[in-house]
Amino acid sequence: MSGNEALLVNSMVGQQADLAITRRGSAWYFTVCAIVGFSTLAIMLYAFTKPQNQRLFHYITAGARAVAFIAYFSMGSDLGQVPIQAQFVRPWRSRVFAAGTRQIFYARYIGWVITTPLLLLNLLLTAGVPTHTILATLLANEIMIVTGLIGALTRTSYK
Template structure:
């Protein structure tokens, strides 16, 4: 399948993924797609009104599946001249903007999945999600810039990442948890996991899109492993932890007329997140 993809969609840069890289991307796509189907099944097994965490996970896995299908098909990249290692002319490198579209959607949702279990105010959560968006956008803009100025955007992204770490590891863990403190230990494990995973992405960026030290195929393998661990692996761990807690203790309710009851519609209470 990899040979067919690269033949039908020829690489558009001097430095591009190999058939082995495409093979790995198809494997990663299969993991995301299979995880999506399982998560959908788990979602239907939950009672209505208790599916928030599962449905956020479904959005993340759907986005990841689409992104990896595109990358495995050698679609969604643009050639950018490399800053370093320009021996033998001015080579270009595939920069996968479709990956950043994926992260633009999934990184904030991944943080939302975790932070909704805390007692953080809505304003704190929204600011943290904005910093996740900033992290992704600065990574994309930096990757598309062929000059040294890309490292300026890398620095802005690092600053946003420090803020996310602060909220995940310090501010979030010190709040009064919505689930009466029952979920605090699981949150500490989940937030530490996410914080560590977010540390590894800038390292890969610096060695691939940034300095062109590793090949596009190595980049794909590295990012793919990180996405699988931060996506399907983490999400199944997290929803398993959530399932162990009575959903009502989180204080969530839709506030909408949704479920028909005896010919009429019942209205749920207001959501338990403060602004």
């Protein structure tokens, strides 16, 4: 077999959802992963052209992109996911006639918990925002992501 075999290789890792990533979806995640990986390297190389005292923003940006690289690699490999009972049926889906389970990538949320504070930190430091405002903004961001993950992992009609 040739090509992207990640879904086949990792199909035995944990439970699998009824509505899950396809081979094309996996290929898309790997494409994004490659773009993010190359841009991370480019940012790091560019950082080395700057004096040491001017590299902080480059390092923060490269760190956020490196974490995104790992998250996209995990999702493309069909890792960092969990099946969650779906509430609604998609009648146009020929494969699944009941609600079944849907794949939720918690790897995405783990990536967001790390990357979005770094990106916000870059933005807020550039804007010269006071430290207490930066901390409050980062806390609100973390709360937003955690509540999003809780919502994604919870089967309820209250969403």
